[in-house]
Amino acid sequence: MRIEMVKLFECGYCTHPEKIVNPKRPFKKIKFPATVALLKHPTKGYILFDTGYSKGFLDATRSFPYSIYAKLTPVFYSETQSIKNQLKNEGIHPSEIRYIILSHFHGDHTAGLDDFPSAKILTFKKAYDHIKQFNKIKALTKGCLVDLLPEDLPNRMNFIDEQPEILLSSEFHPFHEGFDVFGDGSLFAVDLTGHAIGQFGIFILLKSGKQLLLCADAVWTSQAYEELVFPHKIANLLIEDRAAYRENIEKLHQLSKNSPGIDILPTHCQKTWNLVKEGCIYE
Numbered sequence: 001m002r003i004e005m006v007k008l009f010e011c012g013y014c015t016h017p018e019k020i021v022n023p024k025r026p027f028k029k030i031k032f033p034a035t036v037a038l039l040k041h042p043t044k045g046y047i048l049f050d051t052g053y054s055k056g057f058l059d060a061t062r063s064f065p066y067s068i069y070a071k072l073t074p075v076f077y078s079e080t081q082s083i084k085n086q087l088k089n090e091g092i093h094p095s096e097i098r099y100i101i102l103s104h105f106h107g108d109h110t111a112g113l114d115d116f117p118s119a120k121i122l123t124f125k126k127a128y129d130h131i132k133q134f135n136k137i138k139a140l141t142k143g144c145l146v147d148l149l150p151e152d153l154p155n156r157m158n159f160i161d162e163q164p165e166i167l168l169s170s171e172f173h174p175f176h177e178g179f180d181v182f183g184d185g186s187l188f189a190v191d192l193t194g195h196a197i198g199q200f201g202i203f204i205l206l207k208s209g210k211q212l213l214l215c216a217d218a219v220w221t222s223q224a225y226e227e228l229v230f231p232h233k234i235a236n237l238l239i240e241d242r243a244a245y246r247e248n249i250e251k252l253h254q255l256s257k258n259s260p261g262i263d264i265l266p267t268h269c270q271k272t273w274n275l276v277k278e279g280c281i282y283e
């Protein structure tokens with residue numbers, strides 16, 4: 001099977017000094033969008049990849065301790081930007097979202113989960129097991145706002161990494177192994193542990209033959225894998241496995257050389273944001 005359509009949305013942004021992601025750049029703050037992808041699968045229907053910021057996130061980060069998060073990364077968001085409201089403008093009701101593929105548990109990816117109470121959440125057990133051991137404050141230091149996770153989350157999750165791993169075809173190399181998310185060859189998840197434990201990306205195979213890799217936060221910007229730019233050491237605080245993080249940047253670099261036809265889309269990159277602004281729809 002092949003995915004029929006992928007559309008990208010921006011659901012708020014935050015600001016950081018550019019130096020954090022590229023040590024050669026100044027401390028001047030730049031914008032990092034929280035992008036979300038809507039996929040249309042021929043039999044599974046609409047699927048979201050991550051959920052961006054939400055009103056719940058903004059409310060929660062007004063008071064201590066979550067206000068720390070808002071101070072470190074000021075968030076710019078209005079309610080019209082929630083993925084729920086943007087989908088409504090497209091004529092898609094929240095109940096039509098059957099699955100949410102959750103790349104990892106950082107607040108800017110999980111905040112909108114509550115708006116889709118009937119969606120199954122597909123994620124990595126490795127990621128969930130890692131965050132569930134932490135109390136609220138410790139989780140916050142890892143970028144997770146555990147109070148914002150839906151209460152019934154444990155009943156709604158299916159773990160992609162509980163399936164047997166399969167060998168990927170050569171166009172995806174140097175990613176050699178992954179998980180066939182629905183068992184139909186439309187989406188392949190690859191473990192991108194580094195930025196967060198159990199963070200993963202998905203290769204999307206579209207009807208037209210076009211292929212994408214939604215790599216979530218494996219890199220903050222495309223420049224990182226294009227030019228092999230490694231983040232400033234301040235960013236080490238935001239990276240759970242530094243060796244794996246570097247290795248992923250190198251792998252993405254090789255992938256971009258081996259298979260230049262695959263569009264690699266990091267969640268927080270300005271280039272991904274430009275695709276949103278252009279109204280890009282992959283078919």
Ligand SMILES: [Zn+2]
Nearest residue numbers: 104106195217
């Ligand atoms: Zn993250």
